[in-house]
Amino acid sequence: MAKQYKPRSHEPVVWLLFAAGGMAAAMLMPALVLITGIAAPLGLLAEDSLNYERVIGMLGSPVGKLVAFPFISLLFWHAMHRIFHGLHDLGIHAGLGYYRVLCYGFALLATLLTAGILFLI
Amino acid sequence: MNRGNRQIDILISRYDPERDDQPRTERYTVPYAHDSSVLDALLYIKDHLDGSLSFRWSCRMAICGSCGKMINGVPSLSCKTFLRDYAPGPLYIEALHHFPVIKDLVVDQAGFFDKLPESRPWLIRDQERALADGPHRQSPRQRARFASTSACINCLLCYAACPQYGMKPDFAGPALLALVERYNADSRDQGKAERMPMINAEDGVWSCTLVGNCSAVCPKDVDPAAAINRNKLESAKDYFLRFLKIGSGGAE
Structure with a gap:
């Protein structure tokens, strides 16, 4: 008796957010490490280029918000999706429904907070 | 010896x-x-x-x-x-x-062979090509698209290596999902819609967490892990495009 494969999984919704977050991290992180971790401490940047007023001004502009929102929020989806499936790999399956709500709920909360904070800047 | x-x-x-x-x-x-x-x-x-x-x-x-x-x-x-x-x-x-x-x-290999028919591992045609029309022609590039996945010999090493299959025997598993890709990627085949339900299911590609052991132990370099993860994208496209009625099929 052949096994029947249904119903359709809803995983693509979170998987696409996870994939986008992975892409965002891969593009953003090396640049951030270079600027804040290497260039700034070594004094390679122009003076005051990373001061509070400048950075908040950049994030407060419409373009800054438009760029910062997906880059910040998608990383949460990426991390929580990886943690959720990591639990399964570590042998924690009982109550996956509960962990699912916890993991993706946190990502959703972080996304809303990101949007709220960027809106208030 | x-x-x-x-x-x-x-x-x-x-x-x-x-x-x-x-x-x-x-x-x-x-x-x-x-x-x-x-x-x-x-x-x-x-x-x-x-x-x-x-x-x-x-x-x-x-x-x-x-x-x-x-x-x-x-x-x-x-x-x-x-x-x-x-x-x-x-x-x-x-x-x-x-x-x-x-x-x-x-x-006992039933955990694999019982699932095999569901992957429809044969060429599916809307209309069979008449003998008089001659053979299906395929370019080297078209042939290359399924060269690696068609090398599978059903040895089941990938199932023994897969921690997900070990925890959940209902998971279709590496070789079957690579086999689905083998036929979907064949220019002579028109049966992708029939195979999408297996890809789309929780027990299809979505039970894979890309551990990659399957590809590491494969003696024929099939690379099932890559095939499965290419099909996560196919399944994601199918999930959203079905609302536009231009998806590749796969009923609930």
Whole structure:
């Protein structure tokens, strides 16, 4: 008796957010490490280029918000999706429904907070 | 088998469900030469030391896919694994993990073969091409799209290597999902819509967390992990495009 494969999984919704977050991290992180971790401490940047007023001004502009929102929020989806499936790999399956709500709920909360904070800047 | 003048100890997990409560380990000492495979050693044991040892084998040249065993914990074809690489030994041989043991090194493969028909592993056509129209023509580029996935020999090493299959036997598993891709990628095939339900299901590509052991142990370089993850994108496209009625199918 052949096994029947249904119903359709809803995983693509979170998987696409996870994939986008992975892409965002891969593009953003090396640049951030270079600027804040290497260039700034070594004094390679122009003076005051990373001061509070400048950075908040950049994030407060419409373009800054438009760029910062997906880059910040998608990383949460990426991390929580990886943690959720990591639990399964570590042998924690009982109550996956509960962990699912916890993991993706946190990502959703972080996304809303990101949007709220960027809106208030 | 060229017996050679070297010796190696082999530990084998023995189990007869009709007589034993649990598996036991037995030690055999076999002679070997530079070109002796693990399968050669098993055949030597069966012919000279213990005729009751059970194991599957056939072609001795890594194409029939029947002699897979756990060799020092790694799923391997015993005909393609050489004793010289394990000197001075001992080496430990068990039945493939994640399948019920029938006897000694022989496993029940139903967990794979029962699912096989659901992957529709044949060319599906809307309309069969008439004989008079001649053969299907395929360019080298079209052929290359399924060259690696068509190399699968159903040896099930990937299932023994896959922690997800070990935890959840309902998971379609690496070889079947690679097989789905093999036919979907074939320019002569028109059956993708029929195969999407298997890809789209929780027990399809979505049970894979990209551990990658399947591709690491594959003796034919099929790379099931890559095939599965390409199909996550296919499934994601299918999930959203079905609302636009331009998806590739796959009913609920």
